[in-house]
Structure formats: structure tokens, C-alpha cells
Amino acid sequence: MLDQQLKNLLRHTDITFQAPSFDAIEVKDAATGVSLAWVKKHDRADVEAAIVRAEHAQALFKQQSALQRADLMMAWYQLILKHQQDLAQILTAEQGKPLSEANGEIKYAASFIRWFAEQARRIDGDVITPVQSQQRLLVLKQAIGVTAAITPWNFPAAMITRKIAPALAAGCSMLIKPAEQTPLSAYALEVLAMQAGLPRDVMITLSGDSVDVGQTLCESPIVRKLSFTGSTEVGRILMQQCAPTIKKLSLELGGNAPLIVFDDANIEQAVKGIMNSKYRNSGQTCVCANRIYIQDGVYDAVSQRVIEEVAKLKMGDGRLADVTQGPLIDEDAIIKVQSHIEDAIDQGAKLAIGGKRLAPDNTFFEPTVLTHVTQSMRVAREETFGPLAALFRFKTEDEVIQMANATEFGLAAYLFSQNTARQWRVGEALEYGMVGINTGLISNEASSFGGIKQSGLGREGSQYGIEDYLELKYMCIDLSE
Numbered sequence: 001m002l003d004q005q006l007k008n009l010l011r012h013t014d015i016t017f018q019a020p021s022f023d024a025i026e027v028k029d030a031a032t033g034v035s036l037a038w039v040k041k042h043d044r045a046d047v048e049a050a051i052v053r054a055e056h057a058q059a060l061f062k063q064q065s066a067l068q069r070a071d072l073m074m075a076w077y078q079l080i081l082k083h084q085q086d087l088a089q090i091l092t093a094e095q096g097k098p099l100s101e102a103n104g105e106i107k108y109a110a111s112f113i114r115w116f117a118e119q120a121r122r123i124d125g126d127v128i129t130p131v132q133s134q135q136r137l138l139v140l141k142q143a144i145g146v147t148a149a150i151t152p153w154n155f156p157a158a159m160i161t162r163k164i165a166p167a168l169a170a171g172c173s174m175l176i177k178p179a180e181q182t183p184l185s186a187y188a189l190e191v192l193a194m195q196a197g198l199p200r201d202v203m204i205t206l207s208g209d210s211v212d213v214g215q216t217l218c219e220s221p222i223v224r225k226l227s228f229t230g231s232t233e234v235g236r237i238l239m240q241q242c243a244p245t246i247k248k249l250s251l252e253l254g255g256n257a258p259l260i261v262f263d264d265a266n267i268e269q270a271v272k273g274i275m276n277s278k279y280r281n282s283g284q285t286c287v288c289a290n291r292i293y294i295q296d297g298v299y300d301a302v303s304q305r306v307i308e309e310v311a312k313l314k315m316g317d318g319r320l321a322d323v324t325q326g327p328l329i330d331e332d333a334i335i336k337v338q339s340h341i342e343d344a345i346d347q348g349a350k351l352a353i354g355g356k357r358l359a360p361d362n363t364f365f366e367p368t369v370l371t372h373v374t375q376s377m378r379v380a381r382e383e384t385f386g387p388l389a390a391l392f393r394f395k396t397e398d399e400v401i402q403m404a405n406a407t408e409f410g411l412a413a414y415l416f417s418q419n420t421a422r423q424w425r426v427g428e429a430l431e432y433g434m435v436g437i438n439t440g441l442i443s444n445e446a447s448s449f450g451g452i453k454q455s456g457l458g459r460e461g462s463q464y465g466i467e468d469y470l471e472l473k474y475m476c477i478d479l480s481e
Helices: 004-009 044-061 066-082 084-095 099-122 158-170 184-195 210-219 232-245 267-283 296-310 331-346 397-405 420-429
Strands: 024-028 035-040 126-128 135-143 146-150 173-177 203-205 223-229 248-252 257-261 289-295 350-353 368-373 388-394 412-416 434-437 470-478
Touching: 004 084, 004 184, 035 184, 044 146, 044 173, 044 203, 044 210, 066 084, 066 099, 066 158, 066 184, 084 099, 084 184, 099 158, 146 158, 146 210, 158 173, 158 184, 158 223, 173 210, 184 203, 210 223, 210 232, 223 232, 232 248, 257 267, 257 397, 267 289, 267 296, 267 388, 267 412, 289 296, 289 397, 296 350, 296 368, 296 388, 331 350, 331 368, 331 388, 388 397, 397 420, 412 420, 420 434
Parallel strands: 146 173, 146 223, 173 203, 223 248, 257 289, 257 412, 289 388, 368 388, 412 434
Antiparallel strands: 024 035, 126 135, 135 470, 350 368
């Protein structure tokens, strides 16, 4: 249940805390199944009207100076930090992750707003050396216009700010479609943005059927840029729907991250990296280690230490003390984890710990470790998105590079080695957009987040993250009379 303080943070015209008479989406507590709130279900007409409002708002907003936009964003940043505990409570209630992780996500979410507030004043063009003496050549960077974002349920606050912060810094408006399971964090952020002084309709949150809302945003000629985080399958559909209007796209799609532990690795450092990467958010992150490759010489030692650490994890309601593992998002997530475990065991893998759901009336699943996993198993080809650590054995560096790259995905990879030459050699050979070396935690606002191959297009965060929200305009000025 949400107390009055949290309800005050969610005072939005599209939210009610009693079953409404209008068409709405019910938001339930991830751990208990109790109703938290209802949010208005926007239909196609609502989305079209919102797009028009966002266009009018953006025409005025882009006229503000970079300093004005930066100051506004910093005010929003400060409000998020002021309400960090409340925002974390809302996030844990609707998403399920432990409160400590939710607090970390809110701080992480705020960091993008601060970073891009600073970047707003660094949107610089170029003066080009002319080829004719009477001409002056310039390249300007201008806001692309109305933008849209479709965000996932696993990081319902950070995935919003990582997208809207560069849009605001550039002078764009944004329509945000949060996941149906976790819309409350989006609305709470919007409420705080309005309190910070963001002009009306520069940020609009839209809840509703994913197909109807998403397709309307894609087909609109007014929306000039779409940012999406989600599955590769849905990313392909969105690309097709955006094609007629030639939109700019940022797509952060599926992953199948390998984590490689070499014989010369610091074993405790590697185990810490495995735990951080694999079991954060109960394994429901796009960059979590999906395939853990351990070299022959340390396989038994690393496997045993991972099993020991997994045994210490505590499942439960994320608001309770010492809980490290919350529920999975829904029944489909449970089914996928179970199917990967069953397939692997049928083909010879060994269940070392875990392996079953807590109870049939909830979506808690035990943190699990499988050993003796091979490339023929489904877990080698598919992203599990759950608390399952699959431990593979390998012999040589060349062999593991080949196995790690044997996927259509290319989002994140990790390697653990104390050999500097190997760090560079393997890091460069891995076909991934991001590589963590001797760490399982790679995300921050200053780095470029994104993948290659079928893991997506574009980059978020960093100095590069604002570029997709800008258009280049070349100006040739003839000074002759």
C-alpha cells in the first residue's frame, strides 16, 4: 500500500487510488499483489492530441537559452534527491527490487539529469575553413523537435531520465510511454519536473496499450526521434513502423552477456563481479551476465565460491531489512527461467543450488546456479532475464572468444584477468558495445551505454548521448557584394 506521503507525490490527473469508472490500468504491488493505484489508459486519440500539445510546447521551449534549460534541470535534479526515499518506495512497490537497489536507481536516475544539464551549455557547432575567400561556412546544432520514449519495467526511473535528460538539454519535448507494470515512477518524476518549473507539455506521460500507443508515436510525422529500451523482437517492429517517417532511432535491445573468468583472475574479485552482474534486480537487467565462462584451472574454485555467495542471498518483500532478491516481474518470467533450467538439466547440466519458485501464488524464484553448462543449451542462446547463473567451462583464450561472440547480440561483456595484455587483447576481440574488465558494474552517466549487432543502435549517457536529439544545419554565407 502507498501511504499518504507517497500518494501526494503521485498527485496527477491521470492517477487515482480507487477503482475508477473510466478505462484504466491497475498497478499492483509486485511483492503482495495488492492494488496500488489505477492510471488512465490513453487511447490513440489521446496520444495524437498529446503529440500536438508537445509540438506547441517544444516550439517555445527550444527558444530558452541553454543556461535556462540547465538551471531548470538542476532544480529537477535537486527535487529528485530531496524525494529520493519516497521515489524509491514507489519504485520498490511497483517493480519489486530491494529498497537498497531502488535507492541506488533513483540516485542513478538523477545523475543523468545533472550530467545533461551540464552538457546543455556544450552544444557547440563548428566554423569551417572556407574554400572561397568571400564565403563563411558554419555548422549549427539544433533541437530535433518532438521526441518519444518507450521505457521498460526493470529500471522504471533511470530509463526515463537517461532518455529525457538529453532531450531537455537539447531543447526537445518528450512523450514517455512507461511499461504498463511500472508507470507510477514515471508519473512521480513528471510531478517533480513540473514542480521544478518545466513548462507544461514539454514532458507528457502516456499509459495504455503498448501496441496502440507505440504505433501512434511511430507513425506520427510530428515525432522526429524515438528512443526504446526493450526486446530485439519489439525493436524490429518499431523500426518498421518508424520507417515511413524516417525517424531517428535509439534502440537498446536484448543482450546475452558473457562473463569470462581466466585462470589468472583474482578469484574473489571475479566472484564479486559475478554476483553484482548476475543477481542485481534478481537477474532482470539487460547487461547482467547470462553466460559465465570459467577457465579449467579455476572452474571448481570459482563455482564453489559462487554457490556459497548465492546461498547467502535472501528473497522477500524488497521493503524488508536484509532482502537482496525481490520477485520476478510476472508469471512469464517464471516460466522462462524454469524452462531454461529444465532444458539444461535434460542435456546434462547439474543443479548446484536453487532451481524452484517460492510458491505458486507469487513470482519469487530462488537464486540458482547450474554447472557443467554447454553451448548446446537454450541458456547459451537466449537471454534468461532471471536469477540463473549458468557456469560454462573453457580451455583456451581463442575458444572462449569464439563462444562469447557466438550470438546475434552485442550489448555487454565482462572479463576477469590480471594480465594487462590479455585485458586489451580480449577486450578488443569481444563483439560488444560495452566491456567490463575486472568489474561487474559498468553503468554510469558519463559512459556511453549501448550495443552493436542486434542489441541496438545509438548510445545513451556520456557526451555522445545528446547527439541523437540534435540535427546538424550547414550554413554557407556569401559575403560578396
